[in-house]
Each structure stands twice: as C-alpha cells, then as structure tokens.
Amino acid sequence: MLSIDNLHAGCEGKTILQGINLDVKAGEVHAIMGPNGSGKSTLSTVIAGHEEYNVSQGSILFNGDDISELSADERAHLGIFLSFQYPVEIPGVSVTNFIKTAINQNRKAKGLDDMPANEMLKKIREKAALLEIDSRFLSRSLNEGFSGGEKKRNEIFQMAMLEPKLAILDETDSGLDIDALRIVANGVNKLKGKDNAIVVITHYQRLLDYIVPDFVHVLHEGRIVKSGTKDLALELEEKGYDWIKQGA
C-alpha cells in the first residue's frame, strides 16, 4: 500500500529525513518509535503532503503511484489520513459542519453527489457513539478550547467518518488519560481490516498494548535504524533509546 524508498525530505532548506525505507502492506499495523527530534512528525507530515516540506530524494508510492507531487487534499482523496499531534483550532466552524464538508468534498473528488442529509446524520451519530462523543461537542467550534483528550478523540472521530485506507496516527496517545486511551484505541481498532493499514507514531509502548503492531521501527536522526516485532517496543520501554543511539 505505502512504499517509501530512500526518502530525503525537510523544510526551510534543512533535510530532516535522511533516507527512509518503509513498506506498509494492507492489513498491517506499523509502529514508528524514536526519541524527540528523530523525524517522526516530519515523516507523517511529508506523507500527508504539507506544502512547506520538500522531498529532495527518494519516492513515496501509494498503491503503486508516486504521490510526492500531489496536494494534501488529493492524497486525502486517495485514502490517506493523518491524525495530527497538534490539531489546529478553527473558531467559527463547527465539528459537524467541518466533517460534512470533508465527506462531501471527498465524494465530489470521486464524482459522487453529496451524502444525503439523513445518511450523514446517521453516520455522525454512529461514529460519535463509538468514540463516546456527545452531541453538544459536535456543535462546538472545531478544536477551539478542546482539552488534549477531546482533540485526539475528535481526530479519531474524523478518521472513523472518513474511513481512510491508510491512517497515520501522530502521537495520538499524548495527552490522553487511560480511559480516553482505551476509547481512542477502540475507535482505531474498528477501522482495522484486511484492506486498511495503520501507522502509529508514538514515544511510548502503552498505546501499543491496545493497538497491537505487526512491526515496530525505530527512527533516529532521520533514518530507520532498527526494525522488529512488537517485542522491540517492549525492549525500548525497558532500556530506553540510548542503546539504539549508540548502536547507530
């Protein structure tokens, strides 16, 4: 599904990713771990298509097609979703109106008409229930004044609504208490299937107790320096990142 080859990328003239290789197949869950500043968020931002980041070398293929020239919305239309580490506050746009607009713009890109209002409402209710979000929350301005946990839950709500093929979760666990973590993980696991893939970016092992990865990769100084199974995450939890840094 996602095939990254020798990716060098960065912004403002600084190369942050120094040759990433990553292969994610449908049905798989990958975890990317690593110390602060190792390039984890840059990787997710580059895959999602932020204009300010440039790819200087290498390629990103999605289902066999090079997507590095596509805009962020075109990537979203292909089924790529990024759950933001820091979701942006947008006063004046309600959660409901935002998600409606997003769904209908995705449908438009596929040549479909707007989703009928009753169908939309039903879907919103269903997904909100899954994430234990109440209806008052949905009429609030997008992310404005949301707690850290509410923001993350809202991200996964959007993911559940958009049903992407590839979901990248950038530190979705940060700012979550244990109950919220369970709710969010439950929402993510509902999406999991043989046609979808998930990339979880995290500092800590604890989210991986709920969203169990098939592969774990360690990122350091813009490169994947170690890959393994979920046991690698446990080992990192126990030993920290220093031994990786030294090995690299």
Added chain:
Amino acid sequence: MDLKETLLSSYLAFDAQDGPQRKLQDERAAAIEVFEQQGFPTIKQEDWKYTSLRTLTKTHFSVFPKEDVNLKLEEVKQYILQDVDTYKIVFVDGVYNAYLSETTHDGVDVCLLSAALTKRKFAPVIKKYFNQIADKEASLTALNTAFTKEGAYIYVPEGKVVEKPVQIIHFATDKNPNMILQPRNLIVLEKNAEIQIVERHQSLTAEATFSNVVTEIFTEQNAQLDYYKIQNDNVEATLIDSTYISQQKHSHAKVHTFSFGGKLTRNNLNFYHKAPEINSTMKGITLIEGKQFVDHHTLVHHAQPNSESHQDYKGIYAENATGVFNGKIIVEKEAQKTNAFQQNNNILMDDKASINTKPQLEIFADDVKCSHGCTIGQLDEDALFYLQSRGIPKKEARGLLTYAFANNVLQSVQIDSVKKRINKLIANKLGVNIGFDV
C-alpha cells in the same frame, strides 16, 4: 467644469423648481453655503487622509434625471429580499417607484420624505427631527441637505413594533447615466418602538454613479433599531453614506454593514448618546477584490453614564483592494461607567491588498472600560493544511477559513432572509459552494 461647480450651478435650478424642497428653503440655503465654502473633502483632511475623491470630482454627474424609468420586477428581483414579507420603499434614478414599493400608514408611517414634507400632519415631526442630528458642518452632508427632496420617511409611534422589516432600495439605471443621487432618510422611533430595516443601493448601469446618502435616525426611550446595510454594487458605483443616530435612554441601536462591492464606498456611521444607559452596536464584514475601496469611519459619542458600545468589523481584502477602518470613541467626563469595545480584524489575501486601520479614543472620564484591538494577517497555513489533509481542496479550504473568520458578525443578524443572502454573497465572492450552515 468640475463637480463642485456643476453642483453649485445645478443648485440654482433645483432651488427654483416647485417641489417638496420648497419646505426646506432655509436649511438648504445654509447648507449650500457650507458646501460652497468647504467643497469636497481632500486627503489633506485627517478624516479623509486615505480616501481620495479626486477621480470622483473630475467625473461628470448630473443632478436631474432625464426621463422616468419603469423597471420590471423581473429585472431587479434578485436585489430585493423575496423570501420574507416586507415593506418596500423603492427609488429608481432618485424617483419613487410605486409599482415596486409597498408602503403603509396603518399604525406606522413607512412612506416618502417628499410626502412627509408637504403634508401638514407630518410637519411637527419634520420640525422636531429633520436636520437635527446630521452634522451641519460636514460638507457632503451639507451637500445632501442642500439637495434634499426625496428619501424614506419612517415614523414609528410609541409602543409600536413594526412586524415586517422595511427595505429601502435605490436603483440607478442606464436611462439616466451618470446621476448623482442624494436620498435623505428620516427615521423616528418613539418610546418602546421597534423596527428592522434593510438598505441597499444598486447600480444597473455600466456608467459611473454617485450616491451621497444621509440618514438621520432617532431612537427615543427604550426603542430598538436593527439596521442592515447591504453594499454589493458594481465597480463603477461610488457610495458615500452618512448615518447619524441620536439615542435616548435604554434604547439599543444596531447597525450591520456588509460591504462586498463598489468602486469607492465610504461609511460614516455616527452614534450620539443623549441620555444614560444606552446601547450601541455596529458590526461589519468587508469582502472586496480588484481595485475596490471601502472605508468605515465610525463614531460613538458617549455623553452620559452607564452606556455600552460594541464594534466588531472584519475585513477581507484580495488582489489590489484597499480598506480603511477608523473607529472613534469619545467618552465625555460625565460618561462614567462607560463600557466601549472595539475590534477590527483583517485578512490580506494578496500582496497588493492593503488596510489602514486606526482606533481613535478620546476619553475624559476616569471610571470606564474601553478596549480596542486591531489585527492584520493572512490565512493560517497550518489551518489550511489541516483542512486539506481532510480532503478539502485549497480553494474551498480558504473559503471555509475566510467564512469562519467573518462568521461571528453574521451570528447577530436577526433576519434569516438577510443572513441567507449574505451567506450566499460570501460564497459567491469566494467562488466556493460549500455548506455554509455553520
């Protein structure tokens, strides 16, 4: 001949005509003198520093219409709110159009100034209110007074709530090209009276038009005014709007100004407090592009204690468009416990767009709360990326963010039909078709 000379010589002909203007001879004679002395404002005057009328004063305009024009409803339907029952006072090239209008004398007078000037029963109201709050020393207001003949006359007696909004609409047609239109509106709300008004000026010609409008409004004790100005004219239309509102105790006057188009638009919006415990609200959205120019000059004169004023203006300027916001708040020594709030936020969409914004506070009382803030910025790149990452294309994402930016001004619009109309105008201006039902 420049425009000033044309106007001065036209005045003699206008003055010699038999008509409702005869009733105002003294006021008009004094006014033309003020205009003759001062002429058109120039950028040397502080209040006109950013707003040049040079091109306007070199353009030929005529005071008198050449012919009567009949407009079919089909031709102008789009400019008239249709999905709400309203009274309508419609003028075409400065002349009242009975066919498009719906006036009343049933418990409230919604009619013409020309009628009010000539009929005896209105004389006490005219005497008490006409030209009483308008600034006699402001040259363009004086110019309007000198040529006063026609406009909207609305009188709401004590305790009366006008059930239907009133639309005041002026059309300029190509049958009478290059007209200068100088409507004069007088609106009086007696104690506990309430009204909603929507005003619009629309040019239907590709020729230049110039509207120099003066509106005087009096809100007596506890009266409620809810006024909407929809300014979405074509690129050859110049509008100078001077609105003077005199408020009595416990009255609340609200004015929303939506400025979406025109060659040059200048809004002089003035609130004068004549008693304590008054509320004044002024809000606006300006959304222009090309070489359009919009100037908002507001004034709130707090003269008595325990009053509030609330200003919130949003501006979005694209391409080479230019905006001016000058918000003047005067708090007199007697006006203790005044609460004056002023906010002006602007987004410049392109490098060549510009805005000059200036709060102007003159505070002589010591126990007051006055806050003001202005911002000038661009759309947030991170917010754009966030929206795009959800599949919303850049153009639509910009539209949604722009809409969100202006949205809180729309929330206080009380007439659904106006709100819908403004939503649609914004969507059209932004060239996007997304669900603006936030």
